[in-house]
Amino acid sequence: MGSLNVNRSxxxxxxxxxxxxIMAKVEGKGNGIKTVIVNMMEVAKALGRPPTYPTKYFGCELGAQTQFDFKNDRFIVNGSHDAAKLQDLLDGFIRKFVLCPECDNPETTLLISAKKGTISQSCKACGHHGPLEFNHKLNTFILKNPPNLNPATQGSALTEGKRSKRSKKATGETNGDGRCSPKSDESDSDKFKVNAPSEQSNEEDDYGNWAVDVSEEAVKARQQDLTDGVKGLMMNDDLEKTEKERIDLFYNYIKKMKDNGTLENHREVVAEAERLEIKTKATLVLAELLFDQNIHTQAKKHRVLLLRFTHEDAKAQKCLIGGIEQTIALHKDVLLQKVPAIFKLFYDLDILEEKVLLEWSEKVSKKYVTKELSQEIHNRVKPFISWLKEAEEESESESEDDVEIEYNDRAKGSPLKEQPKVTKPPVIEDDDDDDDELNIDDI
Structure with missing residues (x-):
């Protein structure tokens, strides 16, 4: 999926x-069509704004209604809109409500004055403070729904906020009267003493050891210091290995992240799968390491991570279905009776698409589990598949019956006019039998 600069200019x-x-998914048909912004929580966190703000901005710009489902992290704009169009609209939101007008940095916070009805912007980078320069429909929504001061709720990862100020007070950097308490009895002159560098240290600076450690551990340590973009440019020997060996490398990588509690860094997980060129089959590994008999809770917990692999990728979704089948096989006593609910959950979370599920249901495969177990899973999931097919047929019939009326302001200036009926002039035929001659004197 990749990342973009906040200021794309x-x-x-x-x-x-x-x-x-932005990852957008269109759901429904006919009058019920809508666009779900799958990763709006992550986008809003990167911008330091509540996810409702950019979603509402999309609604204002597109003239569409918006819906917020905070329980399932679903942010919806009515109508069919592709990700590219929403990304362009997001640039407008960033320019108006995120970037500082002085330094163009996104390290800004919005300050709401409900009494005065004003919105101010404060920049942590350059210190600029002033009212918003744009009058927009979103301003009314912001005044009624001010951003929460809790950084965890607001999703602000750009500024220090008030939490660090409280922590500083807790660590005893200030005394009771609000003034800074000295940490030691040193005098001011002692604080600013600078020790002269020794001759030995100068020699070390000039004639230090310039050798580079080329061991495998040192190379990996230097790779960790590089940005994601440069990592992708580096040549590595792992691509020369077989696909199975690369999948094993990815398995060990994810297991280590899970044990260390760093699996929330989704960008690194995706980057590693892309580096090993196994992104399509990475969902098999994720299912093996993340799912057990509590698959319902785990699917909700790791929804965003799974979406980074399955979004608009049918092959990755089919591999994930294989991983789900393997999980059911390992915990057959608990999960086999819950098969319809499991597949419906992944469908409701937008991880598996309707088209992929219908294609998978048409054929029993022994690729991931035994043919007998695969047949049993298909038999148990039939009620859910039938429900999907019926819903699709109903939506198609509704879309055929829909009559779309287009309202256009230009039609006001051109009223209908009744056109006179034009009749063809009669055809006059010469009578060959009439031999009468016209006398010019009779005129």
Missing amino acids: VSDAFYRYKMPR
């Missing part, structure tokens, strides 16, 4: 402010 590859690319 900046083309610097090492620009420090990044955001994930």
